[in-house]
Amino acid sequence: MKKQTTQLRVEKLMEGLEDGEFFLVTDLRNVRYLSGYTGTSGYVLCSKSKAYFLTDFRYVEQAKKQCPHLELVVHKPIVWDSVAEIVEPAETLFVEEANLTLANYNTLKSKIKAEIKEGKGKVEKLRLIKSPEEIELISEAARITDEAFMEICGMIKPGVTEEEISRELEFSMKKKGASHASFDFIVASGVRGALPHGVATDKVIEEGEFVTLDIGAVYKGYHSDMTRTVAVGNISDELKNIYDIVSKAQMAALEAVAIGKTGAEIDQVARKNIADNGYGDYFGHGLGHGVGLDIHEGPRVSSASDTILEENMIITIEPGIYLPDVGGVRIEDLVVVEKTGARRLSLSTKDLIVLN
Numbered sequence: 001m002k003k004q005t006t007q008l009r010v011e012k013l014m015e016g017l018e019d020g021e022f023f024l025v026t027d028l029r030n031v032r033y034l035s036g037y038t039g040t041s042g043y044v045l046c047s048k049s050k051a052y053f054l055t056d057f058r059y060v061e062q063a064k065k066q067c068p069h070l071e072l073v074v075h076k077p078i079v080w081d082s083v084a085e086i087v088e089p090a091e092t093l094f095v096e097e098a099n100l101t102l103a104n105y106n107t108l109k110s111k112i113k114a115e116i117k118e119g120k121g122k123v124e125k126l127r128l129i130k131s132p133e134e135i136e137l138i139s140e141a142a143r144i145t146d147e148a149f150m151e152i153c154g155m156i157k158p159g160v161t162e163e164e165i166s167r168e169l170e171f172s173m174k175k176k177g178a179s180h181a182s183f184d185f186i187v188a189s190g191v192r193g194a195l196p197h198g199v200a201t202d203k204v205i206e207e208g209e210f211v212t213l214d215i216g217a218v219y220k221g222y223h224s225d226m227t228r229t230v231a232v233g234n235i236s237d238e239l240k241n242i243y244d245i246v247s248k249a250q251m252a253a254l255e256a257v258a259i260g261k262t263g264a265e266i267d268q269v270a271r272k273n274i275a276d277n278g279y280g281d282y283f284g285h286g287l288g289h290g291v292g293l294d295i296h297e298g299p300r301v302s303s304a305s306d307t308i309l310e311e312n313m314i315i316t317i318e319p320g321i322y323l324p325d326v327g328g329v330r331i332e333d334l335v336v337v338e339k340t341g342a343r344r345l346s347l348s349t350k351d352l353i354v355l356n
Ligand SMILES: [Mn+2]
Pocket: 225, 226, 316, 318, 332
């Protein structure tokens, strides 16, 4: 019988362990990645030779169905008691330091003799490279986003609020098969466009404004992420100009994406483009990030990223210019890194859409 994808992932994690070592996975996205489990309480615990799935009474039947490749343990009222029992007498327990709270760490420490060490993002590293199935799910999430964007353009006009647009977008995505929105949508109109993370408010959209929409859908656990900036009626030459600059910088960065380059190199292409046009001070965030089971995951695509791009990573390319008291522009595509460069999953047009 063909081995389950999730089983192969757990085996990869197990291969990295020595005798006397255990790895405890508490981050629910990582748990899902390794187990296929979609519930809200569960843990993967493995050594070099054994892999367990711990959950409580509520999720037993679900776990039996979703992760038959792991040994099911219905844990004690305090999960750390069960972890301690399994880990004993191992010497080392790796944990997910970015996920385990200090309170849980202290409890765990009081119960086990093994030395607790940082797991250093081992599962996150496996998640960097997407399988064909994962790419398909993310593509579907991106397709839903494209369609919802096209529909919503018919609704963006003076008099409508940002929140109304955000609500309609989410409803539209759900109708198209999304389980939910990737995040609280950013719908930033007019001067609010200068806020890179301007979540939709009750502000009414007016003639002559740009509206930046940063949106995405979740499909079977996988996220999409796309940003478009559209014009409502006649906009100023200054806004037109920054749209043009961001658009060219985004295109240049997309063209620069290649296996073997670092995130920082790609970031630099867009950053230089914007700086050469005099707006370097107004692009204050990184160029992009990985997307998958999380909306933000590795690899980072920023000046601080030395991660080398590899085939089948999925990243965003999203430069922007934000002018305080004036407005802003961001354009973002979701892409797969392939041998031939970046393949766009976001297919909505990037020509300036002017809505009247
Ligand atoms: Mn993004």
